[in-house]
Amino acid sequence: MDGEAPPGVVVVQLDEDPDWQDRLRRGSAVPLAFRSWGQAATGRLGLLRGVLTLLDSRVVCPPDELAGCVRSLSLLNPVVVSTRRDGAAVRALLEAGAFNVLDRDESPGVLAARLGADLRWLRRSGRPAAAGAVPAATAPSFRTQALLLDVLCSLRGPVCCHDIRRLLGTPASPMSLPALRARIQRLAPHLAGEGLTCLRSGRWGADTISVHSSGGAVGRAA
Missing domain, CATH: 3.40.50.2300 (Response regulator)
Structure with missing residues (x-):
C-alpha cells in the first residue's frame, strides 16, 4: 500500500x-x-x-x-x-x-x-483517525511494534489489554499478555521520546493500560 x-x-x-x-x-x-x-x-x-x-x-x-x-x-x-x-x-x-x-x-x-x-x-x-500519532521517522522498524507505539501514543483513555492484544494478533488468537507486557516495556524509550509513559494496572489476569505525560499530568489518555 x-x-x-x-x-x-x-x-x-x-x-x-x-x-x-x-x-x-x-x-x-x-x-x-x-x-x-x-x-x-x-x-x-x-x-x-x-x-x-x-x-x-x-x-x-x-x-x-x-x-x-x-x-x-x-x-x-x-x-x-x-x-x-x-x-x-x-x-x-x-x-x-x-x-x-x-x-x-x-x-x-x-x-x-x-x-x-x-x-x-x-x-x-474533521474527526481524525484514532491512530497516527507517531512520526514515521521515530517509529520502530518492526511493524507490530510500530503499530503498538502508534496506538499507545494516541490513546484517549484507559483501555483493557484484551483490545490491544486482539489488534496485535487476531480475534481468534490474540497476542498473549506476557508478550504484550514485554513489547510495552521495550517501547519505553520511544514513549519517553514523545514525553509519555505507559502505566499498567493488573487485575485478574488482565491489564488496564493508560498513557500519561512523563511530567505526571494526565496526557492523551485523560
Whole structure:
C-alpha cells in the first residue's frame, strides 16, 4: 500500500463472503479496500487520517465477541459494522464504540450510500483517525511494534489489554499478555521520546493500560 492514496473505506471481513464482497464493490462509488484483520491493522500505518473501517460479519456471533472486535479496530479508525440486524446486538455494538451499524442484507447500493454518508460526515467534521500519532521517522522498524507505539501514543483513555492484544494478533488468537507486557516495556524509550509513559494496572489476569505525560499530568489518555 506504500505510495497509494488511502481508500475511503477499509473492509475487514470476519468470515469470507466473496459474493457479498463483489456485490458491494460493484455497487459502491466510494473507494473500497478489502483487507484481512492483520492487513487492516499493520497496513494502517502511514495512511492519511479520516479512513473509515467497515467490519463485516456474515455469521451471527455473540454480541460481546463482535463488540470486542469493534473496540480493537476503533483504536485505529472509526468503525462501521455490517451484520444481520438484531436489536440487542446493535445496542452492544454502539456501546462498544461503533460509529454505525448497518444491515448487511440490504442492497449493495443502499449499503454503499450509507457508507458514503458516514465517510462524508467524518471528513466534514474533521474527526481524525484514532491512530497516527507517531512520526514515521521515530517509529520502530518492526511493524507490530510500530503499530503498538502508534496506538499507545494516541490513546484517549484507559483501555483493557484484551483490545490491544486482539489488534496485535487476531480475534481468534490474540497476542498473549506476557508478550504484550514485554513489547510495552521495550517501547519505553520511544514513549519517553514523545514525553509519555505507559502505566499498567493488573487485575485478574488482565491489564488496564493508560498513557500519561512523563511530567505526571494526565496526557492523551485523560
